[in-house]
Amino acid sequence: MAKILITNRDGEQSEIEGEIGISVMENLRDNDYELEAICGGQCSCATCHIYIDDAWLSKVGARNDEENELLEELDCVQPGSRLSCQIEFSEDLDGLTLTIAPDE
Amino acid sequence: MTQTIIVVGAGHAGGQAVATLRQKGFDGRIIMIGDEPYVPYERPPLSKAVLAGELEVERTFLKKDTWYPDKQIDFRANTQVTAIDRRAKTVTTSHGENLAYDKLLLATGTRVRKLQAPGAHLENIFYLRAIDDTLAIRKQMKPGAKVVIVGGGYIGLEVAAVAVKMGCDVTVLEGLDRVMSRVVAPEVSAFYDKVHTDAGVKIRTGMAVTGFEGHGKVERVTCADDSFFPADLVVIGVGVLPNVELAADGDLAVDNGIVVDEYCQTSDENVWAAGDCTNHPNALLGRRLRLESVQNAVDQAKTAANAMCGELKEYAEIPWFWSDQYDLKLQIVGLSEPGDEVVIRGNPAERKFSAIYLRHGKFVAINAINMIKDFMAAKKMIAAGTQLDPVRAADPEVPLKDL
Ligand SMILES: Cc1cc2nc3c(=O)[nH]c(=O)nc-3n(C[C@H](O)[C@H](O)[C@H](O)COP(=O)(O)OP(=O)(O)OC[C@H]3O[C@@H](n4cnc5c(N)ncnc54)[C@H](O)[C@@H]3O)c2cc1C
Ligand code: FES
Numbered sequence: 001m002a003k004i005l006i007t008n009r010d011g012e013q014s015e016i017e018g019e020i021g022i023s024v025m026e027n028l029r030d031n032d033y034e035l036e037a038i039c040g041g042q043c044s045c046a047t048c049h050i051y052i053d054d055a056w057l058s059k060v061g062a063r064n065d066e067e068n069e070l071l072e073e074l075d076c077v078q079p080g081s082r083l084s085c086q087i088e089f090s091e092d093l094d095g096l097t098l099t100i101a102p103d104e
Numbered sequence: 105m106t107q108t109i110i111v112v113g114a115g116h117a118g119g120q121a122v123a124t125l126r127q128k129g130f131d132g133r134i135i136m137i138g139d140e141p142y143v144p145y146e147r148p149p150l151s152k153a154v155l156a157g158e159l160e161v162e163r164t165f166l167k168k169d170t171w172y173p174d175k176q177i178d179f180r181a182n183t184q185v186t187a188i189d190r191r192a193k194t195v196t197t198s199h200g201e202n203l204a205y206d207k208l209l210l211a212t213g214t215r216v217r218k219l220q221a222p223g224a225h226l227e228n229i230f231y232l233r234a235i236d237d238t239l240a241i242r243k244q245m246k247p248g249a250k251v252v253i254v255g256g257g258y259i260g261l262e263v264a265a266v267a268v269k270m271g272c273d274v275t276v277l278e279g280l281d282r283v284m285s286r287v288v289a290p291e292v293s294a295f296y297d298k299v300h301t302d303a304g305v306k307i308r309t310g311m312a313v314t315g316f317e318g319h320g321k322v323e324r325v326t327c328a329d330d331s332f333f334p335a336d337l338v339v340i341g342v343g344v345l346p347n348v349e350l351a352a353d354g355d356l357a358v359d360n361g362i363v364v365d366e367y368c369q370t371s372d373e374n375v376w377a378a379g380d381c382t383n384h385p386n387a388l389l390g391r392r393l394r395l396e397s398v399q400n401a402v403d404q405a406k407t408a409a410n411a412m413c414g415e416l417k418e419y420a421e422i423p424w425f426w427s428d429q430y431d432l433k434l435q436i437v438g439l440s441e442p443g444d445e446v447v448i449r450g451n452p453a454e455r456k457f458s459a460i461y462l463r464h465g466k467f468v469a470i471n472a473i474n475m476i477k478d479f480m481a482a483k484k485m486i487a488a489g490t491q492l493d494p495v496r497a498a499d500p501e502v503p504l505k506d507l
Contacts, residue, residue, distance in 0.1 A: 022163070030168055032127060038398050040146045040164070044426045044435060046480065066433070066476055073480030073505070 002094035009034055009100050018089045024050070024096070025085035033100055041085035046070040049104075051080040053097035060087050060096070076102050107132035109412060110195055110203060112185045112350065113211035114138025116146065117379030117401040119166040121209055124409035126175050134177045135203060137195075139184040142235055143169045148398060150238040151262040152428050156269065157242065161235055188354035190372055207412050210351055210362055210370070210377040211405065214344035214396060219254065223316030228337040232259055233344075244337040247271030252325045252335040254313050256283035258427045259341035261296065264305045265429040275333050276300070277311040277325065279342075287436065289446040292459050292471050299430060299455075308333075344396060346381045359383055361394040366418040368408035376412060378404035387420040388487060389439065397425045422487045424479075431455070435479035438469030438486045447492075450475060450500040458482075458504075460497050467492045481505040 004018045004027060016031045018024075025048040028035050036047035043066045052060055057080055063071065067083045074081070081101065089096070109125060111118045114136050122136050138144070145164040153159035172179040184198040194202045216231040218224070230241050241263070245251065251267045253260045256278030268274045276283070282293035283300075297307050312328035316338065326332045348358045357363040357371040361383030368376045368384065379401040383394045400423060407419040427434045432455060440446075440461040450457030458478045461469040467490045472479040481504040485492075496507055 026163070029166070030171065032123065032171075034127060036402060038402055039426060040148060040398075042148075042426065042428065044428075044433060069476035070480060073477055 005097040007099040023085050024087045024089050048084045049101035050084045051099040107206040109134050109207045110205040111136040111209045114144045115213045117211035117405040119144025120402050120405035121409045122177050124406050128413045136179045137183050151259050154238050156266045208375045211379050212347035212381045214346050214380040217343045221315045226316050226318050226322040228322045230339050245270050249336040250334050252333050252338045255341040263339050268303050268305050275306040278309045281309050288471050289459050295452045367411040376408040378408040399424050435472045437482045440469040447494045447497045465491045478504050
């Protein structure tokens with residue numbers, strides 16, 4: 001059992017029981033968060049943009065090159081920006097805290 | 105009285121629409137009817153990761169199957185809607201039921217265009233639209249198998265890329281004089297032709313397929329110039345047709361798609377339509393069109409669901425699309441037309457370049473190949489109607505967004 005703590009686009013906080021072994025994007029989508037995730041996790045669309053809480057940044061690891069290029073072009077990119085389809089959810093991420101980025 | 109919304113078609117648009125309806129707080133009855141055995145799923149991976157065996161089928165589902173009962177969505181698989189009675193406000197299903205609606209959404213998508221040719225009924229001739237097609241094709245794609253692909257569009261070429269990687273002997277037969285001719289400039293077609301050829305795929309353009317021969321199973325594909333190609337399996341990808349018969353029989357306006365307005369409403373105020381099946385206006389493009397893309401299916405489904413909840417938000421997005429072949433990430437924004445000025449930015453030999461399309465100096469479309477930054481910048485610039493200097497645009501050292 002591992003939790004994900006989420007702030008949605010309206011600023012409301014909630015928590016879900018994350019499924020291990022699938023991406024954070026899939027977890028958010030399965031639980032009805034308003035992510036579009038149009039490319040389905042192919043790192044082609046940037047519509048699964050989230051902000052990782054500072055405390056978790058080092059734990060989730062670094063952005064990959066393609067992800068970086070997509071993120072850098074977004075208007076609302078922040079240091080904690082990640083594409084949620086590029087993070088696999090694992091036991092180690094129990095308690096992961098994130099915010100869904102605005103729709104661009 | 106609680107309201108009932110019926111969604112016909114459980115594809116990408118249908119799946120997005122029911123999710124948006126519940127997110128918006130619609131708490132009436134939702135019935136979603138789909139003629140496939142699966143919950144709504146993503147089709148793009150079917151010709152890519154699923155075909156390659158890199159992604160399990162379940163991971164293409166937009167939501168898990170338990171989500172639908174959890175959200176009180178009455179999802180009926182393996183069920184076709186066979187008629188709409190707009191006066192009685194009911195739909196009839198293939199199981200003989202009549203279901204009443206207050207509001208109806210048609211998300212019927214497209215179906216593959218079938219090749220009418222002698223021998224087309226032979227075994228091991230496939231089309232690719234649904235999960236079961238991919239699974240059936242995959243089973244036959246053994247190393248050494250002779251795979252003949254009819255149609256050098258995205259789907260044909262994506263299948264070719266996967267098949268050659270799996271060790272198949274792959275031939276692509278394209279009727280026109282270049283691959284992907286419907287959507288990209290000659291320079292981009294030439295690039296993809298070379299990439300596939302280098303990977304071992306035999307590309308034959310200008311080939312009119314006339315038929316298939318074999319004993320029970322397909323053994324060869326014949327062409328108009330009397331040439332023939334031995335085949336263990338054939339995959340045909342020659343385009344799709346919108347599923348509009350249901351709407352047409354129900355006397356809704358249909359013209360290469362179900363005719364809708366900018367809020368996805370049809371000619372009946374209680375009926376909406378979204379996705380591949382619609383002929384819709386787009387203010388940013390200044391014309392009506394029918395599109396086959398996930399972006400359009402998702403955005404229109406949201407527009408329709410919002411409108412059904414009384415929130416009118418006009419649909420106007422610059423279309424975008426992607427195609428993955430080998431290590432190449434092709435991202436397309438906008439719609440190019442023959443006659444557009446084409447500017448090549450970057451070096452095709454390095455497998456990293458963009459084709460920029462200008463119409464009277466205005467940036468209207470891009471094909472970005474492993475040029476993610478160009479894709480992202482282009483989305484905004486094309487929507488804004490930016491004028492570009494072709495000479496500066498050709499210089500990949502200048503970031504696109506600075507132009
Ligand atoms: C192999 C493949 C690869 C693709 N790759 C890409 C890509 O890389 N990028 C991209 O943007 N797009 C891609 N597409 C296109 C994309 O999948 C479609 O644009 C999208 O699925 C459209 O969604 P839709 O809901 O309008 O239609 P669909 O997803 O086709 O859904 C329509 C559903 O309605 C059902 N239906 C029809 N009539 C009835 C009826 N009377 N009763 C009940 N059910 C009915 C159909 O069986 C189907 O399940 C690809 C498509 C395919 C097939
Ligand atoms: S879902 Fe498209 S980039 Fe993550």
